[in-house]
Amino acid sequence: MAENNGAPIAGDPPPRNETSFERADRNFSEILQELRVTQAGVQILFAFLLTLAFTERFPSLDTVQRATYVTTLLLAVLSAALFTAPAAVHRSLFGQHSKPRIVRVSSRLAGFGMVVLVFALAGSVLLVVDVAVGRTGGIIASAGTLVVCAGLWGLLPVLVRGAGKGEYDDDTGSGTGGSDGVTPSGPRPGAPGQGR
Template identity: 60%
Template sequence: MTTRNETPAERADRNFLELLQELRVIQTGVQILFAFLLTLAFTARFPELDSFQRGTYIATLLLSVLAAILFTAPAALHRTLFRRGAKRLIVDVSARFAAAGLFALALALAGAVLLVVDVVLGRGAGVSVAVAALAVCAGSWALLPLWLRRGRVRRDPDEPDETRRPGDGPGPAGASVR
């Protein structure tokens, strides 16, 4: 197994940059969803929504706001702790913000699908499609990564083990310890 020749500070910097790149990709989708939701309240059909649909709209709007807040929190955290020697802490906390943001986003996406399909095809179809959307998010964003992390697939021998840190003790036979 190969290892990167980087210090813990360099690794934290790289990890933070990778996390920020992931958040940039996600943030665009959140912004589009939020903009879509904002415009709905000003459409001609909005007054025709029943109380369930209005509740779904408000919950979905608030979940999309929460997702946007959680996905932008790492930048604010970094700005607040900049040059204080806390990069590893920033990376760890930011990763948690990102995970919570994905959870909020999954619920917001399911809510948006529920609202639209409910209006177009009815409540039963809306609930079914929303549950399916939530299942796809859970499967692709949580279950599959967990399954892969547990070693269900072979690791690339040229890719370093990012979970190991210096002092973790000996790794698998033949593996170098950083």
């Protein structure tokens, strides 16, 4: 989610010219942007699941399918709650100069929300494919959903992070941009022509 606010690691980009509160404001804004994307997906999934219980076919579901439905519905609710919790945390701590703490908590909540969302997606795929094709097809499709989400949401960021490690390792400390790929505006502290 948001960038690590800890000590710099070898190969990290040069630090931005911002205070810790400015960094926290920027990171919280980035978290909110990410949550807007995921919340839309969760809302669509939740609406889809809610309507299933009122279809003509729903009474014909077997016990496993009903259990899958209820579990998936509850996972979607939990995911939505985790994704909206950062707004509640921010609202309750607003004006108390707690933004760095809010960012840390919000980032963790969003991370847990993504994990829960993976299982909600896999459960919904299991249910739909089980009803449409059969139990074996549902299990295979659900496992495939887990693998794809784990690859795109877990493995891909690790690979991208690893691929960018050498971008800032030259002697001058310069690179292609800031810690999030954006070139910092203004001179860096200690740059030529800048007063101390």
